[in-house]
Amino acid sequence: MDYKAKTVAGLLAATCVFSIIALILSVVNVKDVFLPPSTKYGLVFDAGSTHTALYIYRWPADKENGTGIVSQVEACTAPGEGISSYADNPAEAGASLKPCLDKAMKIIPAEQQRDTPTYLGATAGMRLLREQNSTKAEQVFAEVSKAIGKYPVDFRGAQILTGNEEGSFGWITINYLLETLVKYSFAEKWEHPRDTEVLGALDLGGASTQITFQPGVTTEDNSTSTFFRLYGSNYSLYTHSYLCYGQTQALKMLLADLHKGNSSSQEISHPCYPMGYQENVTMSALYNSPCVRAPSTPSPAQVLTVIGTGDPAACSTAIRKLFNFTCGANRTCGFNGVYQPPVRGQFFAFAGFYYTFHFLNLTSQQSFSDVNSTIQTFCNKSWAEVTQKQLQLHHTQWLVMVHQRTSSQKNANMNDPD
Ligand SMILES: O=c1ccn([C@@H]2O[C@H](COP(=O)(O)OP(=O)(O)O)[C@@H](O)[C@H]2O)c(=O)[nH]1
Numbered sequence: 001m002d003y004k005a006k007t008v009a010g011l012l013a014a015t016c017v018f019s020i021i022a023l024i025l026s027v028v029n030v031k032d033v034f035l036p037p038s039t040k041y042g043l044v045f046d047a048g049s050t051h052t053a054l055y056i057y058r059w060p061a062d063k064e065n066g067t068g069i070v071s072q073v074e075a076c077t078a079p080g081e082g083i084s085s086y087a088d089n090p091a092e093a094g095a096s097l098k099p100c101l102d103k104a105m106k107i108i109p110a111e112q113q114r115d116t117p118t119y120l121g122a123t124a125g126m127r128l129l130r131e132q133n134s135t136k137a138e139q140v141f142a143e144v145s146k147a148i149g150k151y152p153v154d155f156r157g158a159q160i161l162t163g164n165e166e167g168s169f170g171w172i173t174i175n176y177l178l179e180t181l182v183k184y185s186f187a188e189k190w191e192h193p194r195d196t197e198v199l200g201a202l203d204l205g206g207a208s209t210q211i212t213f214q215p216g217v218t219t220e221d222n223s224t225s226t227f228f229r230l231y232g233s234n235y236s237l238y239t240h241s242y243l244c245y246g247q248t249q250a251l252k253m254l255l256a257d258l259h260k261g262n263s264s265s266q267e268i269s270h271p272c273y274p275m276g277y278q279e280n281v282t283m284s285a286l287y288n289s290p291c292v293r294a295p296s297t298p299s300p301a302q303v304l305t306v307i308g309t310g311d312p313a314a315c316s317t318a319i320r321k322l323f324n325f326t327c328g329a330n331r332t333c334g335f336n337g338v339y340q341p342p343v344r345g346q347f348f349a350f351a352g353f354y355y356t357f358h359f360l361n362l363t364s365q366q367s368f369s370d371v372n373s374t375i376q377t378f379c380n381k382s383w384a385e386v387t388q389k390q391l392q393l394h395h396t397q398w399l400v401m402v403h404q405r406t407s408s409q410k411n412a413n414m415n416d417p418d
Contacts, residue, residue: 038062041108042070043118043153045097047144049125049207049246052078054100056107069182069190074107076100082206083140084125090139094147101151113152120144120158123166124207124243130160131290163241167210168226171201171237174348182231192233197345204352205246207291211334212239215341220330224339238341240334244291245322247352253322255281256292259304263295266304272315273308276383280305312379 038061046053059070078096080086086093108116122141130137141158148155161169175181175198183193200213215238219225228235244253259268270277284300286292327333334340349357357363360374 041073041112041116043104043116045100045118045120045144045148045158047083047120047122047126047158049082049084049123049128049205049248051080051082052096052100054078054097054104056104074103076103082125083122083144084129084137086140086143087129087133087136090136090143093140094143097144097147101148104153105151114154116153118148118151118153118155120148121165122158122160124163124205124241124246124249126160127163127243128207128249128290163208163210163243164224164226164239166205166208167201167203167212167239167241168228168237170203170210170350171198171212171239172228172230174201174350175199178348181233190231192231198235200343200345200347202347202349202353204349206248206352207246208241208243208249209245209352210239210241211340212237213344213347214238216344217341219341221339240338240340242334242336242338244289249289249291250319250322252286252289252292254318255306256286257321258318259286260295266302268304268306269309270306271309271311271313271318273306273310274381274383274386275308275310277308277310277386278305308383310380310382312376315379 039058040061042057042059044055044057046055054076055072056074056076057070058073076099078100080092080096083093083096086096105113126137126140129140137160145155145158148158172181178199179193180196180198181192182190183196185191198214201210203210203212214235219236219238224238224240226237226239228237244250254272255268255270258270262268280303282300283295283298283302283304286304287294287298287300323335324337325335326337328337330337330339332340332342354363357371360378362371362374366374
């Protein structure tokens, strides 16, 4: 696969959370195919914490064993950041959706637009905004609903997904795409693949991260269990979403921790940034999230200077402090005392995991030792060697590594052929 194709695949991977509808078979140009009258369209806005995307789907009206086989027609990335970033200017959240809605109207035949079910699902960015200021979250939702409502579609509503929904939908998406749930056979029929194990899902978002898998034991904590019947088979899953442990929010927690370690200083020495790197950040920008607790004497306008020290070992130590590995009353846990049954089978990591590993050329099932040595080499580069574009990934890679190891537990076989 060339670089462009991999980028497109990555963008698709990042949208996995809305997969009940996003069951992708192939990407086709709708103008080139004959559409029987029974073909239906659907629109799904994936309102992520860092960006919003619109997916256009179509499917034959009949179902396979009670579940639809759906194809993605088109994907459109909305300009700007995620809708939660418009908390102080909610009308802009609505406006940001228009270019993609216009595109959808050009694809869906006019006579079918009013029958096109349209949903907007928001993830942890909006969960955090709701926690911080429910009125602002409602205003953002009112504006996006108003914007969608102006188009001649069957708008079924905007909602914030629960962490369990986000985790489960990601699990369904990857297993659908990997054909472990249903497969098109040589007999030209959709069949349940025999002797094929489903894969666990690891989803690293911007504001939260999810782990979902089919455990080998009964789940002890009902709040982490979920049940699906798909294509005639039953699936009992374990799922948990760690709010604040997505890349953006975890890095905020890390920076706040480093600041608190020496709060009298206006400088923050950051071991995860390369030597020679420097940036200014205001206190209000650093402490603007429920994931970080603001100091008792806040001074929002104060400017802090972040200075990279390029120290991978210290970076790893600082990141580990964000995780509490004590299980408490639970016999087995992921981290922060959250119950997690022993992991089972292979895992598939996507979204933020994919972007980072793709950047480091580590998406060909390299061994853990290769992954570690590549990361070590990259972490030891100076700022002069790291371009601005690379920086975003540079300061997330440690998080990815630690998180991958902890949430999937050390014996998971994810992408590790050894
Ligand atoms: O082209 C992209 C798109 C997304 N991401 C990262 O992928 C993660 C998932 O983004 P999303 O907005 O979907 O976050 P969520 O809503 O799942 O928290 C975030 O850390 C993004 O920074 C990325 O690195 N490159």
